[in-house]
Amino acid sequence: MDTRAVRRDASRARILETAWKLARRDGLGALSLHAIAQMVGMRAPSLYTYFPSKNAIYDAMYADGASQLAAALAHRPTATEPVERLRSRVRLFVDFCTTDPIRYQLVFERPIPGFEPTRESFEITVKALSSTRADLDAAGVHGKRALDLFRALFTGLVSLQIANDPGGQRWSRLQYEALEMFLARYANPARAGRRKPRPAKMAATLT
Amino acid sequence: MDTRAVRRDASRARILETAWKLARRDGLGALSLHAIAQMVGMRAPSLYTYFPSKNAIYDAMYADGASQLAAALAHRPTATEPVERLRSRVRLFVDFCTTDPIRYQLVFERPIPGFEPTRESFEITVKALSSTRADLDAAGVHGKRALDLFRALFTGLVSLQIANDPGGQRWSRLQYEALEMFLARYANPARAGRRKPRPAKMAATLT
DNA sequence: GTCTATACATCGATAGAC
DNA sequence: GTCTATCGATGTATAGAC
Numbered sequence A, B: 001m002d003t004r005a006v007r008r009d010a011s012r013a014r015i016l017e018t019a020w021k022l023a024r025r026d027g028l029g030a031l032s033l034h035a036i037a038q039m040v041g042m043r044a045p046s047l048y049t050y051f052p053s054k055n056a057i058y059d060a061m062y063a064d065g066a067s068q069l070a071a072a073l074a075h076r077p078t079a080t081e082p083v084e085r086l087r088s089r090v091r092l093f094v095d096f097c098t099t100d101p102i103r104y105q106l107v108f109e110r111p112i113p114g115f116e117p118t119r120e121s122f123e124i125t126v127k128a129l130s131s132t133r134a135d136l137d138a139a140g141v142h143g144k145r146a147l148d149l150f151r152a153l154f155t156g157l158v159s160l161q162i163a164n165d166p167g168g169q170r171w172s173r174l175q176y177e178a179l180e181m182f183l184a185r186y187a188n189p190a191r192a193g194r195r196k197p198r199p200a201k202m203a204a205t206l207t
Numbered sequence C: 001g002t003c004t005a006t007a008c009a010t011c012g013a014t015a016g017a018c
Numbered sequence D: 001g002t003c004t005a006t007c008g009a010t011g012t013a014t015a016g017a018c
Helices: A003-026 A033-040 A044-049 A054-074 A082-099 A101-108 A119-138 A144-164 A172-186 B003-026 B033-040 B044-049 B054-074 B082-099 B101-108 B119-138 B144-164 B172-186
Strands: none
Touching: A003 A033, A003 A054, A003 A101, A033 A044, A033 A054, A054 A082, A054 A101, A054 A119, A082 A101, A082 A119, A082 A144, A082 A172, A101 A144, A119 A144, A144 A172, A144 B144, A144 B172, A172 B144, A172 B172, B003 B033, B003 B054, B003 B101, B033 B044, B033 B054, B054 B082, B054 B101, B054 B119, B082 B101, B082 B119, B082 B144, B082 B172, B101 B144, B119 B144, B144 B172
């Protein structure tokens, strides 16, 4: 491969890593090109060699964070029981969010006015979250309302954990209890692992 | 009362109202004294007559938002059935948060690096939320874990509603369904309205 | 109480030398 | 590819005249 391209990618990676470090220290909104450049050992204008704008840096960070979640979800062991698989998803999601609140904020909230991830970067998130439905379906949980409620439940745990007990476990430790509550209401044991039956269309014409 | 004090309070209120308007338009972090002053019909330095710093304005906004929630919770009709009372709390909370996301953000998250509400302002929030325990207790829900899970559930609904469907109802409409799920697991009908029995301490010495 | 003027810092971004 | 220099704007806050 072109050695120039390799060096360029290495520099981009260093800049990105530094951006993460500063964002975690000072907050996403306080991120400045000046501070990044100084820590990398450059001057601010030199960053424009690697990223065309500040928002491009945010977008690269977004894609980075989303990819990490997608990769972690994809690399889970596959041959487990449906409910256990759901547990592993919940555990992974809660861990992912609480171990790096800034990353969570960038990927799942809209913390920077004027910044939206590019369509390309956003697709990574969409794919990572779309597998939620599959895991729920396998555990006998069907329907859009159940999916939305599932997401709300664990987003809430994470949100309160980060806002009110950063570094602690007050809410994150409730994740399995929360999952039990959810499954008790929404899991249909009889249909677990089976497909949702296709609704009979045009029933009137058939009778 | 001193007419000077009245005029002063009126000006403070006008500044505050304008600050809310701008924060809703541009985001909390983008709030600038310049823009506030311009909209009020002043110059930026004149604001320092009414607020000693920008953070003092944030704090006044925080106290304002927290007071609105406290007042709304306090003014609910009191003579209702426990579960209905819980429903009214949930409905009010979800409405409060979704009708003004910026206010929600300021009161329940830490959106501005470097700003923390003063102890005095924070007390307002604490009192508003402390009544949650009473409402839950009356409905037969006891214990710290249940309380934390209750908060997580509805914070999650609000958070996803604001982030992914602003102005819509995709998650907020699930509030009663969520409450049902929660009560099905945590409400103890036999003990509804009664005190949680004091655990027998020193059981070993009693037997 | 409100103003002008200003201090002082920081920001993102561009132009052009080397 | 990195630099210096600089633009142009924005930010909070203070001093002092009126």
